[in-house]
Amino acid sequence: MNWANKRQFIIFGIVAVVVLVLALFYIVPRATRAPTCFDNKQNGNETGVDSGGDCPRFSPEEINEIGILWSRAFETTPNIFNVVAFIENRNPDGIVFEVPYVFKIFDKDNVFIADREGTTFIEPNKRSAIFEGNIDVGNRVPFRATFSFLESPQWIRVDRQILEDILIVVQDETLINTFTSPKLSATLTNNSLYNIPKLEVVAIIFDADDNAIAVSKTFVDVLKKKKSQKVFFTWPQPFEDTAVRIELIPRINIFEIDF
Known part of the structure; x- marks a missing residue:
């Protein structure tokens, strides 16, 4: 060479x-x-693509579907109705950031009257109430209301210790003037380790047969940790039945909390 x-x-x-x-x-x-929860692959101990195992997103087989226990329309003034869906999330550490829904109202002949769309978060491991107000039904008479989600919820896993540190206590519920101009007051106490912003509170009134007869909603801008605040609800018309039980439901959006 x-x-x-x-x-x-x-x-x-x-x-x-x-x-x-x-x-x-x-x-x-x-x-x-090393596998991650954001590499668009099913690897590590994941049970789906970037879901299940140690990932914050749940895979479908890990989730219990949200139970829609009932939905109803309630007259507030002539031609104006509120609607509520009473739901149950049976997932101890599963939450939903946002999911769209729709209420539909029908008359006794099952003829469509009106609808209302919105979005909501889903809290973990509890029964809750989704409220929409001031729906104008014209001269029609609502007979039933339906509720459904418009998309499949995208579930996120949250640390159970954080959930245990969030607690709102409802006390001193007082309902007066039920057959004239009903008024409800109560005290909310934040026994959490965190300030709770944008707290939504839904009130449901039940009769002796445990049927809901009235609903309302109010907001608390910020309920500071270890503090209490009074909340108030009013109705412009008397209740048609005797109020026997009150259920106040604080709705806490975990995504709004500054941990």
Whole structure:
């Protein structure tokens, strides 16, 4: 082999080594990269693509569907109705950031009257109430209301210890003037370790047969930790039946809390 051929061989060898080193530098880290919950693959202990196992997102088989226990329309003034859906989330540490829904109102002949769409969060491991107010039904008479979600909820896992540290206590419920101009007051106490912003509170009044006869909703801008605040509800018309039980439901959006 003459010197020219030797030099070409040496140059070729150097180039080959450089290419091999670069290839190994690029390929090996990717081939050995630890699985994550954001790599668009099912790996590690995941039970779905980037879901289940140690990932914050649940996979479908881990989730109990939300139970819609009942939905109803309630007259507030002539032609104006509120609607409520009473739901149950049976997932101890599963929450939903936002999911769209729709209420539909029908008359006794099952003819559609009106609808109302909205979005809501879903709290973990509790029964809750989704409220929409001031729906104008014209001269029609509502007979029933339906509620459904417009999309499949996207579930997120939350630390159970955080959930145990969030507690709102309802006390001193007082309902007066039920057959004239009903008024309800109560005290909310935040026994949590955190301030609770944008607290929504739904009131449901039940009769002796445990049927809901009236609903309302109010808001608390911020309920500070270890503090109490009074809340009030009013109705412009008397109740048609005797009020026997009160259920006040504070709705806490965990995504709004500054942990």
